[in-house]
Amino acid sequence: MYQLYVYDHCPFCIKARMIFGLKNIPFNLVILQNDDEATPKRMIGAKMVPILEDNGHFMGESMDIVARIDQEGAPILTGQINPAVSDWMKRLNGPLYRQFLPRAASAPFPEFSTTSGRAYFIRNKERSTGAFTDILSEGPEALAPLNSLLAELASLIHSKEAVNTVLSTDDIHLFAQLHSLSLIKGLIYPPEVEAYRQTMSLKCGVPLLDGLAV
Ligand SMILES: N[C@@H](CCC(=O)N[C@@H](CS)C(=O)NCC(=O)O)C(=O)O
Known part of the structure; x- marks a missing residue:
């Protein structure tokens, strides 16, 4: 099961959460304390969320996470941008x-x-x-x-x-x-x-x- 580490208020984290919901892919949402520096630094070397954990591998950057999850099965973000x-x-x-x-x-x-x-x-x-x-x-x-x-x-x-x-x-x-x-x-x-x-x-x-x- 994917784990997604976020802050609930964080707009970049909303982007990562959206793709799971849009594609109906199950994931575990983990909300970190805002002053917890050690956990994100251990995972991606920076105090930054969102972070995706997939089988012991960690990925930061919201739009990389969106692209990665959109590649699972048929992509859905196929439209032109304006x-x-x-x-x-x-x-x-x-x-x-x-x-x-x-x-x-x-x-x-x-x-x-x-x-x-x-x-x-x-x-x-x-x-x-x-x-x-x-x-x-x-x-x-x-x-x-x-x-x-x-x-x-x-x-x-x-x-x-x-x-x-x-x-x-x-x-x-x-x-x-x-x-x-x-x-x-x-x-x-x-x-x-x-x-x-x-x-x-x-x-x-x-x-x-x-x-x-x-
Ligand atoms: N480019 C990054 C930006 C992520 C970002 O700025 N996250 C903020 C939360 S909204 C963060 O973790 N900042 C460090 C902090 O709040 O201490 C992405 O798109 O994932």
């Missing part, structure tokens, strides 16, 4: 993670079940974003750029089953971002985007975080 989707995701990335990280830091994720696991995350991530309390006190207008990007996304979604009609790596990257967005309360999802994120969540067996949103 440069407009990549461009949209690039523009979303900065504003998304600025709002996501402070919320993740106080959410009940298993990787933060120890005080030291949560403190490790806050210490590391605040180095790049600045104080989480400052970001969280910005008020609802801080979400306006995210809402205008979500409005734009509607016209890029060609099917709720696959953003470009046939499943491709665009779906892997896009759903991972939508999964992170779901931790942010007060976002407005156009109907096309709402249908896509709900359908994809069911297809890949990765629940959205709406229930934890703040």
Whole structure:
């Protein structure tokens, strides 16, 4: 049985989890503590997840894991990618993670079940974003750029089953971002985007975080 080592909040880990769900391949999900440096370093020589363990062999890098698992049986990520989707995701990335990280830091994720696991995350991530309390006190207008990007996304979604009609790596990257967005309360999802994120969540067996949103 494959073992997949992750943090529950981690968007790269969502990508790796998705391919197992989409292909209905059984795997064991192992959630590491955020401050556990020894385990990932022993496996891949770096403090980084996701990590796939397959018969004593270890593989890092989310998209390598996706490609490896997609090769099992008939590949499913056979569709073309759309440069407009990549461009949209690039523009979303900065504003998304600025709002996501402070919320993740106080959410009940298993990787933060120890005080030291949560403190490790806050210490590391605040180095790049600045104080989480400052970001969280910005008020609802801080979400306006995210809402205008979500409005734009509607016209890029060609099917709720696959953003470009046939499943491709665009779906892997896009759903991972939508999964992170779901931790942010007060976002407005156009109907096309709402249908896509709900359908994809069911297809890949990765629940959205709406229930934890703040
Ligand atoms: N390029 C890597 C990036 C993975 C990555 O950045 N993982 C983050 C978690 S979201 C990580 O493990 N960072 C180290 C840490 O959080 O201490 C991939 O796609 O797998």
